[in-house]
Amino acid sequence: MAEMTLNIKKTHSERLMPLLDRMLTESGIEREELGAVAAAAGPGSFTGLRIGVSTARGLAQGLNVPAVPVCTLAALAEAVPAPGTLICPLLDARRSQVYSAIYRRADSSPHALETILEPAAISLQELIKALQSCEQPVVFLGEGLHSYAAQLERALPHMALLAPAPFRLCRAALVALRGRRLLEASPRSSYLELLPRYLRRPEAERLAAEKKGGSDR
Numbered sequence: 001m002a003e004m005t006l007n008i009k010k011t012h013s014e015r016l017m018p019l020l021d022r023m024l025t026e027s028g029i030e031r032e033e034l035g036a037v038a039a040a041a042g043p044g045s046f047t048g049l050r051i052g053v054s055t056a057r058g059l060a061q062g063l064n065v066p067a068v069p070v071c072t073l074a075a076l077a078e079a080v081p082a083p084g085t086l087i088c089p090l091l092d093a094r095r096s097q098v099y100s101a102i103y104r105r106a107d108s109s110p111h112a113l114e115t116i117l118e119p120a121a122i123s124l125q126e127l128i129k130a131l132q133s134c135e136q137p138v139v140f141l142g143e144g145l146h147s148y149a150a151q152l153e154r155a156l157p158h159m160a161l162l163a164p165a166p167f168r169l170c171r172a173a174l175v176a177l178r179g180r181r182l183l184e185a186s187p188r189s190s191y192l193e194l195l196p197r198y199l200r201r202p203e204a205e206r207l208a209a210e211k212k213g214g215s216d217r
Helices: 012-027 046-063 072-077 124-132 145-155 172-185 203-211
Strands: 037-042 067-071 086-094 097-105 113-122 138-141 160-162
Touching: 012 046, 037 046, 037 072, 037 172, 046 067, 067 072, 067 172, 072 086, 072 097, 072 113, 072 172, 086 113, 086 124, 086 145, 097 124, 113 124, 124 145, 138 145, 145 160
Parallel strands: 037 067, 086 138, 138 160
Antiparallel strands: 086 097, 097 113
């Protein structure tokens, strides 16, 4: 019914709540009419995830409605509807890694997403090796293409299909779509279950562990 997208440098903490209020007002929807809340739980920016998840948890608890954690990568993959298609969402995880997964859109109705490679923080070379073993064309999407599109095309000639710019952002509508499908499978999702999914430790924790001689993973 409504969607707002901003791609600016101001933080979620400054913009998120005013945008939510404006969207509900312009749509003529009261907060009490919301049946559930879905949020991208990760992977992604650690700070951004914490702000988004905290806001969603507060709304769900206050309204007493289900809260659905949505994998950012799976939400991106929902943009590709074609049955039988291999889909590889890609986010830049820095430190020579990407956040990625491999999905396949099922041939039979309801054409659900099947997970071929679980979401992970891995090197681009590891991801390419996994895709080469699939031996079929794959659709790439996500903001990681800004950094790695050329490498993927070189490593996967005749396989890599790169999504255009509008499909390189994780849209709120895709998170809502994925959240609705998950909610149908588990209608009692509690806000207590909505937690960030980082896929690796935050930088501050990693550095602290290194100082103590612990693992950096």
